Amino acid sequence: MIQLFHVTKEYPGDGPALQDVTLELDKGEFVFLTGPSGAGKSTLLKLVFCDEAPTSGQLLLFGKNVAKIGARAVPYLRRNIGVVFQDFKLLPQRTVAENVALPLEVQAMPDKEIRRRVKQLLRSVGLEHRAEKFPPSLSGGEQQRVAVARALAPAPALLLADEPTGNLDPERTLEVMQLLADANARGTTVLVATHDRSLLERYKRRVVLLERGRLVSDGDSIRRAPGAGAGAGG
Numbered sequence: 281m282i283q284l285f286h287v288t289k290e291y292p293g294d295g296p297a298l299q300d301v302t303l304e305l306d307k308g309e310f311v312f313l314t315g316p317s318g319a320g321k322s323t324l325l326k327l328v329f330c331d332e333a334p335t336s337g338q339l340l341l342f343g344k345n346v347a348k349i350g351a352r353a354v355p356y357l358r359r360n361i362g363v364v365f366q367d368f369k370l371l372p373q374r375t376v377a378e379n380v381a382l383p384l385e386v387q388a389m390p391d392k393e394i395r396r397r398v399k400q401l402l403r404s405v406g407l408e409h410r411a412e413k414f415p416p417s418l419s420g421g422e423q424q425r426v427a428v429a430r431a432l433a434p435a436p437a438l439l440l441a442d443e444p445t446g447n448l449d450p451e452r453t454l455e456v457m458q459l460l461a462d463a464n465a466r467g468t469t470v471l472v473a474t475h476d477r478s479l480l481e482r483y484k485r486r487v488v489l490l491e492r493g494r495l496v497s498d499g500d501s502i503r504r505a506p507g508a509g510a511g512a513g514g
């Protein structure tokens with residue numbers, strides 16, 4: 281589903297944000313991407329979403345070499361990808377319901393079906409009562425849940441989520457994680473970037489650890505503690 285071969289990403293005037301990263305995600309996996317602030321987590325998600333291009337190395341998405349598909353094909357590729365960005369990227373002049381409906385309109389789903397699905401999604405993130413509000417009038421946590429609902433709306437083959445529980449209280453965190461787990465159980469491949477060690481401990485999934493742009497471990501659980509503090513085991 282996602283293959284990176286020796287991928288390096290350098291932003292102009294900066295050291296490498298990602299360095300020689302080789303990583304493969306299979307269809308149906310649920311993977312946490314973790315590491316301290318600045319480790320390169322968001323950069324990796326941006327590469328996979330084709331928002332940025334690798335400086336060197338190869339990236340294959342759904343078996344296609346991203347460097348070779350051309351800019352025009354990118355929107356088609358993205359139709360298979362749901363994404364929750366750190367800054368949500370909700371459209372401020374559209375209501376909550378309209379934001380969630382957008383990816384379904386792109387799929388040309390009938391209006392009646394869209395209304396049904398949007399209602400169901402907003403209910404699942406506890407925001408039915410906010411359907412007609414505009415995103416700027418919502419709290420950060422509410423906007424985050426709208427972003428999750430929008431990302432899951434088209435039942436994407438791949439879901440990329442950058443700190444999707446970053447603004448949520450513990451109860452909402454569990455709800456959002458359950459939505460991601462449910463989507464995964466229905467076949468969506470999920471890649472979640474998070475600092476939150478409690479999530480890694482609670483959900484025993486594959487954990488890919490980045491430090492200063494390098495992939496330093498990849499396994500069933502984290503072998504080294506991200507960020508400050510003593511290492512949690514060897």
Ligand SMILES: Nc1ncnc2c1ncn2[C@@H]1O[C@H](COP(=O)(O)OP(=O)(O)OP(=O)(O)O)[C@@H](O)[C@H]1O
Pocket residue numbers: 291292294296297315316317318319320321322323324475
């Ligand atoms: N657009 C950009 N231009 C220049 N440098 C950037 C850009 N985006 C990220 N960087 C740099 O790349 C490195 C990796 O950043 P990235 O946002 O990928 O890390 P992260 O692990 O997601 O961090 P955080 O957990 O704080 O979101 C950092 O040193 C950052 O300053």
